Amino acid sequence: MGLELYLDLLSQPCRAVYIFAKKNNIPFEFKHVELFKDSILGRKMPGGNNPGHSHEGQHYREEFGKVNILKKVPALKDGVFTLAESTAILLYLSRKYNTPDHWYPSDTQKRARVDEYLSWHHTNIRGKAGKTLWIKVLIPLFTGQTLPPEKLQEVMDELAISLKQFEEKFLQDKPFIVGSEISLADLMAIVELMQPIGVGCDIFEDRPKLSEWRNQVEEAVGKELFQEAHELILNIKELGNIQIDPQLKEHLAPLLRKMMK
Amino acid sequence: MERRFSSVCLLCSYSQGQVVSALTQHLSPCCSLCPAGRMGIELYLDLLSPPCRSVYIFAKKNNIPFTFKQMEVLKGQQHSVGFGKVNILRKVPALKDGGFTLAESPAILAYLSQKYKTPDHWYPLDMKKRARVDEYLSWQHSAIRPSVLKIFWLKVVFPLYMDQTAPEEKLQEALEDLAIPLKQLEEKFLQDKPFLVGNMISLADLVAVTELMQLIAIGYNIFEDMPKLVEWRNRVEKAVGKELFQEAHKVILNFQDLNSMLIEPQLKEQMKPRLLKMVA
Numbered sequence: 001m002g003l004e005l006y007l008d009l010l011s012q013p014c015r016a017v018y019i020f021a022k023k024n025n026i027p028f029e030f031k032h033v034e035l036f037k038d039s040i041l042g043r044k045m046p047g048g049n050n051p052g053h054s055h056e057g058q059h060y061r062e063e064f065g066k067v068n069i070l071k072k073v074p075a076l077k078d079g080v081f082t083l084a085e086s087t088a089i090l091l092y093l094s095r096k097y098n099t100p101d102h103w104y105p106s107d108t109q110k111r112a113r114v115d116e117y118l119s120w121h122h123t124n125i126r127g128k129a130g131k132t133l134w135i136k137v138l139i140p141l142f143t144g145q146t147l148p149p150e151k152l153q154e155v156m157d158e159l160a161i162s163l164k165q166f167e168e169k170f171l172q173d174k175p176f177i178v179g180s181e182i183s184l185a186d187l188m189a190i191v192e193l194m195q196p197i198g199v200g201c202d203i204f205e206d207r208p209k210l211s212e213w214r215n216q217v218e219e220a221v222g223k224e225l226f227q228e229a230h231e232l233i234l235n236i237k238e239l240g241n242i243q244i245d246p247q248l249k250e251h252l253a254p255l256l257r258k259m260m261k
Numbered sequence: 262m263e264r265r266f267s268s269v270c271l272l273c274s275y276s277q278g279q280v281v282s283a284l285t286q287h288l289s290p291c292c293s294l295c296p297a298g299r300m301g302i303e304l305y306l307d308l309l310s311p312p313c314r315s316v317y318i319f320a321k322k323n324n325i326p327f328t329f330k331q332m333e334v335l336k337g338q339q340h341s342v343g344f345g346k347v348n349i350l351r352k353v354p355a356l357k358d359g360g361f362t363l364a365e366s367p368a369i370l371a372y373l374s375q376k377y378k379t380p381d382h383w384y385p386l387d388m389k390k391r392a393r394v395d396e397y398l399s400w401q402h403s404a405i406r407p408s409v410l411k412i413f414w415l416k417v418v419f420p421l422y423m424d425q426t427a428p429e430e431k432l433q434e435a436l437e438d439l440a441i442p443l444k445q446l447e448e449k450f451l452q453d454k455p456f457l458v459g460n461m462i463s464l465a466d467l468v469a470v471t472e473l474m475q476l477i478a479i480g481y482n483i484f485e486d487m488p489k490l491v492e493w494r495n496r497v498e499k500a501v502g503k504e505l506f507q508e509a510h511k512v513i514l515n516f517q518d519l520n521s522m523l524i525e526p527q528l529k530e531q532m533k534p535r536l537l538k539m540v541a
Contacts (some may be wrong), residue, residue, distance in 0.1 A: 081389055088395035095388050108375050109361055115368035120350070122402035169349050 003028040006075040009232045013086030014074045015191040102181035117185035124162040131155045132196040182220040198233035305330040305355040308512040312366035313354045314471040323379045337528045382461035393458045397465035404442040411435045462500040470497045478513040
């Protein structure tokens with residue numbers, strides 16, 4: 001049994017892991033996890049909770065539960081070794097599969113730059129960029145209510161501050177965060193910033209430096225792979241007509257209420 | 262407005278005084294006579310901050326020579342022109358190694374461990390063990406840190422700046438948010454092991470305990486009914502060394518002394534919006 005990666009490409013960190021594994025020809029079994037548990041795209045997956053597949057579905061969910069007690073994606077399973085957190089997964093893969101040095105440089109100071117970005121990313125880009133999806137698509141989908149435009153503006157204003165810091169401190173005048181080559185830092189950043197793009201918030205508009213960087217990252221990853229990984233999020237508007245499992249709605253209600261505050 | 266500021270170089274004990282203007286000048290005199298001050302690394306730290314404590318303990322424990330650059334965040338020293346050159350994000354901890362500057366405690370810790378070739382157990386070379394450290398360091402950013410920060414700000418910082426206590430419900434809310442992550446800390450990360458990653462202390466334990474001490478020190482018994490975590494905390498203190506551990510936590514343990522801190526009205530005004538947002 002080889003490497004298994006539990007992913008939902010709707011999730012930003014999952015895309016980073018997916019792209020990294022594919023780009024580096026790391027052999028893995030794609031274990032599709034649907035964060036919203038149901039046939040959100042009209043596809044019945046083995047992991048779904050529909051009665052027709054109860055035995056299989058249950059086993060799958062138990063299996064996934066064992067894989068990741070934190071019940072989040074992405075998750076990795078390598079034999080009996082399981083791992084959560086995209087940063088940890090990316091670093092593990094880079095070491096195990098000896099990926100090209102530029103992804104996570106062995107040079108102490110360059111490496112520190114990647115570590116520095118990956119740490120800052122958590123509280124400054126991650127979450128902020130993703131909120132746009134919740135406000136524009138998911139909350140309306142789950143609650144049937146649209147949120148007032150000020151809510152989105154608030155999120156965009158906060159994101160703007162982080163983007164400014166990103167440009168001034170991390171990118172500066174370099175093509176990539178660490179220097180002349182793409183690294184895990186750029187990968188984690190780009191997948192997160194594609195989330196607002198998917199819901200029509202073009203954060204690259206009026207930001208030429210950022211836009212240039214985005215193009216360079218896409219080119220370094222490879223356009224085909226990049227587009228493939230982002231297909232789901234870029235077509236997210238198609239979710240608008242899907243029925244959501246009421247049980248799921250109820251389960252997510254407290255989380256949604258918090259986000260709406 | 263001027264303030265006389267003096268400090269003793271921790272390495273050569275040379276004492277130097279310097280007149281500075283709060284908020285605008287580079288504070289923290291450096292000891293120009295001490296060889297470490299000229300050649301070694303500088304660590305910009307405020308021991309009130311958990312990430313600063315983890316860096317401080319790690320450096321001291323491993324006898325890494327450094328110049329301690331005292332920062333007082335509650336006095337707004339991170340806004341000085343000089344510090345902006347060290348870390349434009351204006352956060353502590355920050356490291357300066359010649360022309361190289363670095364922010365973010367996980368990055369600083371990894372950098373120090375690599376540069377000074379610290380004992381393996383801190384950040385094991387074994388891929389799977391290292392992955393476990395990475396996993397914790399990543400997870401704690403959003404699972405533990407924000408709640409701890411919020412509680413500390415509401416309990417200690419809010420009264421300092423706003424001259425009134427923060428609403429108790431907000432504090433309770435934040436404490437409740439911590440319940441599940443603490444359970445996860447115990448069940449997913451620690452399990453039945455002596456330390457988070459195995460039999461020996463690692464960066465994960467250091468970051469975890471310095472963070473959670475923030476709440477323990479200000480009087481929150483967050484490990485109530487969680488004896489496993491209590492034992493683990495004690496084990497970590499022992500592995501660090503009681504003296505160093507206590508020294509690093511001296512400021513937070515004496516947090517009541519902060520009440521006598523004079524905060525400039527300008528700074529109070531600056532912080533008000535952020536504080537009000539927290540209790541909205």
